[in-house]
Amino acid sequence: MNKVVADTAMSNPASIHKKRSKTNWRDHVAGYLFIAPMLIGSIVLILFPIIASFFLSLTDWNFVTGFGGASFIGLDNFAMLFNDPVFLKGLSNNFILLLVVPIGLAISLVIAVIINKGVYFKDTFKVVYFLPYISSTVAIALVFQVLFHPTSGPINQILMALGVENVPGWIASSDWSLISVMIIIIWTQLGFQTILYLAALQNIPASLYEAADVDGASKLYQFFKITVPLVTPTTFLLLIQGFVHSFKVFDLIMVLTEGGPANSSTIPVLYLYQQAFEELKTGYASAVAVILFLILITITFLQWIGQKKWVNY
C-alpha cells in the first residue's frame, strides 16, 4: 500500500491532485466489489452463525417445539452439560485423543529424517506416506472396521498367529475402541506431518551437520542436538494443528464406532451432532458448540503467544 502511494506522489506534480481523487474513488468501488462475495458469504454463513450459537446456547429451544416454545434459560445448558456423564466422558476422551499428536510427531520426524538423507526414491516415499491423508475417511473407517474385527479380522489373525493369547477386542471393546481410533488418526496424519518436517529439514544448513561430523558427533547425537531443536517451530505448529484437528474428528468416529461401545469412544463433536440432529435439542447442542469453540479459541490463542515468542529469537 505504501508503495502505491509513493508511486503516485512521484508522478507529475501538476496532475497529482486530480488524478489521485479519481483513482481513489475507483479504487474504493473496485475494492468493495472484489471482496463483496467473500465478505457477505463469510458474514452470513460463518460470523452470524457463531454469534447465533452463543445465543442459542442460552435457550431451551428444540426443533420439536419450534422457536415459539423456546425460552431464555441462562447458563442452565452449561450446568447440565457439566453433569452429563456422556459429555464428560467425551471431553475426557478428547483429551486422551490429544496423545496421538506427540506420538505421531515423533514417528513422522524420524521418517522425515530418513527420507531426507537416507534413502533413494524420495518422492515415491513421500507419496506413499501421504496416501492415507488424502483418502476418504469414510472409506478408511469401513476398511478398518473389517481389519479390526475382533474374531476374524486380519489384524487379530496375525496377532494370534504370532502367538498372542489375549488379542484385543479393538472397536468391539470399550477398553480398546478409543485406542483403535487413535491408531487410525496417527496413520492418516503421518504423511501430512512428514511433509511439513521435510520442508523444515530443508532449512537446516548442511554446514551444521558437517561441523558436527568433524567433531566426531554420532548421528544420534546430531539428531537430538541439531535436528530436534531446529525444527521446533514446525513441531509447535504441528502440535497446535494436531490438537485442533483432534477436536474435529467427526467422520472417522461416526463411521467407525458411532462413539461406542457404551460411549467409550465418543467425543464432543459427535455428541453435538447426536444432540442436535438425532435428539433435536438445539439449545443443548449449541452449548456443546460454544464449549468446543472456546476450547479451540484457547488453543489458537496459545499458538499466537508461542509464535510471538519465536519471532523474537
Added chain:
Amino acid sequence: MSIGLRLKMIKWPKLLATLLFAVVGLLFIAPFLWMISSSFKVEADVLKFPIEWIPSQWNAVENYKEVWFGAHSFVLYYWNSIKVAIATTLGSAAFSCLAAYAFAKIPFRGRDSLFLIVLATYMIPPQAIIIPQYLIYSEIGLIDSHLGLILLNCFSAFGTFMLRQFFLSVNDEIIESAKMDGAGHFRTFANIAVPLVKPALATYAILRFIWTWNDYQNPLVFLRSDTLYTIQIGIKQFADAHGSIYSLMMAAAVSAIVPLLIVFIIGQKQVIEGIAQGSVKG
C-alpha cells in the same frame, strides 16, 4: 572407520535403508493393498488366513458391477460428488481469488479491518456453526439442495489468506503499468495478476477439490434425498445395506478412494508443496 567411510561413498547403507524403508512403506499401505485385493475376491476368501494377497478365486467383475450398477448405484453418487466438488472448487477459488487480490493490491478504505473480519472466520470450527447454518438454510429453503451444500464451502478464509500471500509477492510495477495502459482493475486482475499466481491457485483448487470430495459431515446434515447423496454418504448407505458382505464393501471403498488417488498422483507436486508452504507460512 575407513571401511565405513568407503561404504558410505558407494552408498551401501543408503541402498540398504531404501530396501528396509520399502518394507516399512509396504506395511504402511498394507490396509490399502488388503482393501484392493479383497475387493477382487469371492466373499468366502476375504477373511481367510493366511491372507491371500493375490486372490485364488476372482470375483472382481461381479463385485464392482454391484457397486456401480446395483441398488445403490455409485454412478449417481459419483455424478453428484463431481458436480458438488467442481462447483465448490470453482466458486471458492473465484471468491477467494477476487478478495485476495483486493486485499493485496487495491488500496481502499477499511481494507485492513475488513481483512481481519475474513481472517477471523478461519478460527471458527465448522462444527460450532452447523446448527445455526442449518436453521438459516431451513428458513431460506436451501436444505436438501446441492446449491446449499456448495455455498457452505465457498467462503474460505484459508484460500483468501493463502492467495493474498502470493498476490503480495506480485510486483506493484507490473500492476501500475497495466493501469497506465488504461486497463481497469478487473482486466488487470484477470489478465495480469491471476496468470502470475496460477501455481498457487492450482494448489488451492486441488486441495479444495479433495476436501470437498471427502466431506462427510455437511452432506450428512444438509442432504435428505437419496438422489442427491454424494459419494461419502453413498458409500455409507451402501455399507449399511451390505454390512456383512465385506468383498462388496471393499469394492465400494476402492471405488471411493482410487479416483481421488489418481487426482492426487497427477497433482502430487502441487499438493505436497502447497501443503508444506501454506501451512508453514501460516
